[in-house]
Amino acid sequence: MKSFYVTTAIDYVNGSPHLGHAYEKVLTDVMARFRRQLGDSVHFLTGVDEHGQKVQASAKQRGIPPQQFCDEVSQEFRALLPKLDISNDDFIRTTDERHKRVVRAVLQQLFDMGEIYKAEYRGFYSTRQEQFLQEKDRNPDGSWPELFGEVTEIVESNYFFKLKQYQPWLVEFYEKHENFIFPAFRQKQVVEFLKEPLNDLCISRPRERLEWGIPLPFDEGYVTYVWFDALLNYYSAVADKPGIWPATWHVIGKDILVPPHAVYWPIMLHAAGLPLPQGIVAHGWWLQRGAKMSKSTGNALNPLDLVAEFGADAFRYFLIREMNVGQDSDFTREQFLVRYNSELANNLGNLVNRTLNMTTRFAAGNVPDADAAAEDELEKNLRALWSRTRDEFIPLCEGFQFHTALERAMVFLTETNAYIEKRAPWKLGKSVEAKDQALLRTALATMAEALRLAVALIQHVTPASSAKINAVLGYTPGAVWRDELNWDGRLAGRKVEGALVLFPRPAPTEKTPAAKA
Numbered sequence: 001m002k003s004f005y006v007t008t009a010i011d012y013v014n015g016s017p018h019l020g021h022a023y024e025k026v027l028t029d030v031m032a033r034f035r036r037q038l039g040d041s042v043h044f045l046t047g048v049d050e051h052g053q054k055v056q057a058s059a060k061q062r063g064i065p066p067q068q069f070c071d072e073v074s075q076e077f078r079a080l081l082p083k084l085d086i087s088n089d090d091f092i093r094t095t096d097e098r099h100k101r102v103v104r105a106v107l108q109q110l111f112d113m114g115e116i117y118k119a120e121y122r123g124f125y126s127t128r129q130e131q132f133l134q135e136k137d138r139n140p141d142g143s144w145p146e147l148f149g150e151v152t153e154i155v156e157s158n159y160f161f162k163l164k165q166y167q168p169w170l171v172e173f174y175e176k177h178e179n180f181i182f183p184a185f186r187q188k189q190v191v192e193f194l195k196e197p198l199n200d201l202c203i204s205r206p207r208e209r210l211e212w213g214i215p216l217p218f219d220e221g222y223v224t225y226v227w228f229d230a231l232l233n234y235y236s237a238v239a240d241k242p243g244i245w246p247a248t249w250h251v252i253g254k255d256i257l258v259p260p261h262a263v264y265w266p267i268m269l270h271a272a273g274l275p276l277p278q279g280i281v282a283h284g285w286w287l288q289r290g291a292k293m294s295k296s297t298g299n300a301l302n303p304l305d306l307v308a309e310f311g312a313d314a315f316r317y318f319l320i321r322e323m324n325v326g327q328d329s330d331f332t333r334e335q336f337l338v339r340y341n342s343e344l345a346n347n348l349g350n351l352v353n354r355t356l357n358m359t360t361r362f363a364a365g366n367v368p369d370a371d372a373a374a375e376d377e378l379e380k381n382l383r384a385l386w387s388r389t390r391d392e393f394i395p396l397c398e399g400f401q402f403h404t405a406l407e408r409a410m411v412f413l414t415e416t417n418a419y420i421e422k423r424a425p426w427k428l429g430k431s432v433e434a435k436d437q438a439l440l441r442t443a444l445a446t447m448a449e450a451l452r453l454a455v456a457l458i459q460h461v462t463p464a465s466s467a468k469i470n471a472v473l474g475y476t477p478g479a480v481w482r483d484e485l486n487w488d489g490r491l492a493g494r495k496v497e498g499a500l501v502l503f504p505r506p507a508p509t510e511k512t513p514a515a516k517a
């Protein structure tokens, strides 16, 4: 069995989870579910990033110890996962003992190897970003950009990791691994970034300035700088689980690709003698009216509101259908409703209703056998479309083109509904002629089979609805997913339920734009 270890970024716990965080979990879940159904041995990790200045400050503001603050907010992030139907195998907190132990062990190892040294550092420091700034970070007029907040000049002794000496190695690494970063244009940006000289990385903060962190094992007067701590979660979570490391994909947002994930992380692993992951998937941002959705801009949407209103599957479907992995997308309620109405309620919901209604009405609730002799062009065309859809779908998902894959599945559903219109079983049902009766049985079998197949195709995106639809079709899918994609009329003789309400329409008073064709 092929091992597939996939991770999300770990979220800062200084605010509540928003739609951007939820998207990353859903995207990674869709990848994990897809690989599981292909038969890989999947390990899916997500978690929270709990150390650092901001958390220390937020806890202080609330007048509670940082650990208590982290316990509360982490619980919020954790509680989100089942509500989004996320199938993670593990949840790591950087305050877990298992994590702290590994971080300290790696630091000690690098220190013993001479990869870490102490030096005096004078520089401009941004408290908001928790980083020292460089001259090139200034605005053209010499001021500091807004995003750094208050900037002060400080001098202090700190520990440094010898990052710079690995620059030629990293440049060569990217030459040899052209597809390390998805999408490819992001790897080009990393290669560009590496044309400028790297500095060694300051990996400590004196405890008097930052108490809330992992103490350096070789100097307890300091704690680890946040990225050195956070990045190691991917490894610390599986360090004692044989056969999982290295990761297959780290799924992250584009804002934390360069330098942390694309520069620090590969160098840290290489220096510590650990194998590198297969690659990094850097997704884009959810925007609102062109601005990144975030806690600090105050335009963040609570994913739970949408889940409460429309259900987890509709939420997951929208995020995956709307966003081209790697690009940004604007989130609007209008667009959400367009897709909800036209694709889920109309296309999928209607097919479910029609299949159940007509099977009940014209075949006493039992899916009939298709009559091969009765089939003509309409059935043959639909089957041919199915073969093309299935053959395109898998490589699209393997290449993270989930939005296009779903679009193909929707075309198949649209065509299935169009088939029903043309075949008009309700007319055939009025005829007593044997020929029409054979065609009616074929039509009912065809629509049920098309529905079963479409549901199998999109089940990694809409797991709960897929399971419900299979249940009303009286069907339990087999263990081998690829076998589920064969058009073979296996539903014949199954007893279906009379009805299933999957995607109720939003309240009619709500103004919704006309559905896209």
Ligand code: MSP
Pocket (backbone or CB within 6 Å): 008, 009, 010, 011, 012, 019, 020, 021, 023, 024, 049, 230, 231, 232, 233, 251, 252, 253, 254, 255, 256, 284, 285, 286, 287, 292, 293, 294
């Ligand atoms: N704690 C660090 C990551 C450490 S990983 C070793 C961090 N946390 S975060 O809470 O700010 O962001 C967590 C993830 O959510 C990141 O991958 C980030 O890109 C993603 N998103 C945050 N806002 C987002 C959007 N508006 N849209 C999509 N994803 C974005 O960074």
